[in-house]
Amino acid sequence: MTGNKRIQELRENLRGRLFLPEDEGYDDARKVFNGLIDKRPALIVRCAGVADVITAVNFARETDLPVAIRGGGHSVAGNAVNNDGLVIDLSDMKSVHVDPEKQTARAEGGATWGDFDHETQAFGLATTGGIVPSTGIAGLTLGGGIGYLNRKFGLACDNLLSADVVTADGRFLKASAGEHEDLFWGIRGGGGNFGVVTSLEYRVHPVGPVLGGELIYPLDQAKEVLRFYRDWSTTAPDEVRADATLLSGPHGPALAIMICYCGAIEEGEKVLQPLRSFGTPMADTIAPVPYATVQNLLTEVFRPGLLHYWKAGLFRSFSDEAIDAIVDFFAGAVPAPFAAVAIEQLGGAISRVGVQDTAFSHRHAQHSLLVLRMWQNPAETEANIDWGRRCYRAAAPFLEEGVYVNYVGEEGEARARAAYGVNYERLVQLKNKYDPTNFFRLNQNIKPAPESTTPVDQT
Known part of the structure; x- marks a missing residue:
């Protein structure tokens, strides 16, 4: 790795803390959101400020150590840590x-x-x-x-x-x-x-109080509710985001629609009334609440330490056939808690920005799909990943090639290219300018030079 003298010099040049494998706190410092990730960096620099970040970058470059960047550590792919490299940890920089x-x-x-x-x-x-x-x-x-x-x-x-x-x-x-x-x-x-x-x-x-909460339906109503949800959500005003999720939770399988209406409460009640009156929900918790309440609806579900597998895409056709295929698979193979197929509502202001105005190119999509599988026992990993892959395959015929990059796991170069879409080649040129050696490569990577071949998706 590097000599003791170099490491001591690094430690002395930091205002923050340096963790080595033998140090107390190292094991906690290398943990990330996805409990499936178990990597052992050679060094973790927990930065106290920009000066520490510059010091860590220069040290890694001069010693030829691979680098991971940790902000929130929430990547399902586990890119916030690495094996035998240096982690630049920003978690104390949160003002x-x-x-x-x-x-x-x-x-x-x-x-x-x-x-x-x-x-x-x-x-x-x-x-x-x-x-x-x-x-x-x-x-x-x-x-x-x-x-x-x-x-x-x-x-x-x-x-x-x-x-x-x-x-x-x-x-x-x-x-x-x-x-x-x-x-x-x-x-x-x-x-x-x-x-x-x-x-x-x-x-x-x-952003003051919002109309937020959930509508929960029994699984046998899922197809008809999803058809209504699709048509209603496609014409809903910008103030609405409504996500529909098939889930297996502690109380059995169900369909949940999670709502956030950011606008005048009285108007929101009118907008949401057709959705709330459709079907026979088992629960309706929608009410005026602080925005922070909506932001915390999934806190317990996504608690750190669970083992995660995700597969995602953007709908090309959110058709009756797509709904049938997804619900039929889910209902026929409901696993133990927790599994979910989330359909997230996009469109609105997202679609009014040009495809090439920012590097994010997937501006036309109205709904995204995210297959999630979470579990606790490592012995169940293979079976749970298999369920996630089979669930995604049931939906795949109705999805386009693109994908939201923050949902991509370790899926190969082809999937990373799909995440950047039509802007990929321009991003390559930018990489050539700002990171020609691919120093920052532990991510959904953009290589500094165009590749002549595109590897097949590995999952």
């Missing part, structure tokens, strides 16, 4: 500063959406963020960033005003519409391919 007059907020790269919402909601403000508070703001935004407010305010990356980035050569750059504009374009959907993002500045919006 959030809100300017209520300008309606902006700047947060450090280790902040989570829980941290961000806590500060912005004190002023009645918010921006599109992840649907689980433990998700890191940086990783979500760099991949595009869908969330409950995405139909009204666009993706998280559409609300990004600027970002501070440490590049592979140790430079500190500001990326915005007026500085390093090409880099600013690339980090809005291009993932962590271009540097360590140490802070992000967002536009925030007035």
Whole structure:
């Protein structure tokens, strides 16, 4: 690896903490959200500020150590850690500063959406963020960033005003519409391919109480409810995001529709009435609630440490045939808790941004699909992954080639290319400019030079 002298010099040059495998706290420091990931880095640098990030980048480059970047550590692929390399851990860098007059907020790269919402909601403000508070703001935004407010305010990356980035050569750059504009374009959907993002500045919006909660139906109503949901959601106003999920939970299989209406409550009641009056739901918990309540609806489901397998896509045709195929598979092979097939509502403000205006190109999709399987016993891993793959195959004929990059696991280069879509070649050129050695490669990787062949999806 590196000599003791070099490591001691590194430790002395840090304001934050350095973890080695023999150090107390190392095992906790290498844990990430997905309990399926069990990697052992040679070094973990828990940075206290930008200076530590620059020091860590320079050290890794000079010692030829592979690098992983940890913000929230929420990637299902486990890219926040590595084996025998260096982890640049931003988890102590989580300050959030809100300017209520300008309606902006700047947060450090280790902040989570829980941290961000806590500060912005004190002023009645918010921006599109992840649907689980433990998700890191940086990783979500760099991949595009869908969330409950995405139909009204666009993706998280559409609300990004600027970002501070440490590049592979140790430079500190500001990326915005007026500085390093090409880099600013690339980090809005291009993932962590271009540097360590140490802070992000967002536009925030007035967000008071929302209409939020769930409608829960028995599984035997799933097909008719999903057909109604599809037609209703496609014409719903921007203020609505409604996600429909087939799930096997502790109380058995069901269909849940999770609602967030961000607008005037009285108007929201009218908009939601047709959906709430359709079928015979077992439960209807929709009510005026603080935005943070909606953001916490899935906190227990996505608690860190469970083992996860995900497969995702974007609907080409959310047809009756697609609904039949997905429900028939789920009903015929309902596993033990927890499994889900989530259909997330997109469109609205997302679709009014040009395909090439940011690196995130999947602007036309109205609904996405996410197959999730979570379990606790490692002995059940093979069976659970097999269920996830079979479930995805049932839906695959109705999906397009593209995929939301933040949902991609270890699926091979072809899948990474599909995630970046029509903007891939432009992202390659940007990679050539800012990271020609592919120093930042533990991600859904964009190689610095075009490849002559495209490997087949490995999952």
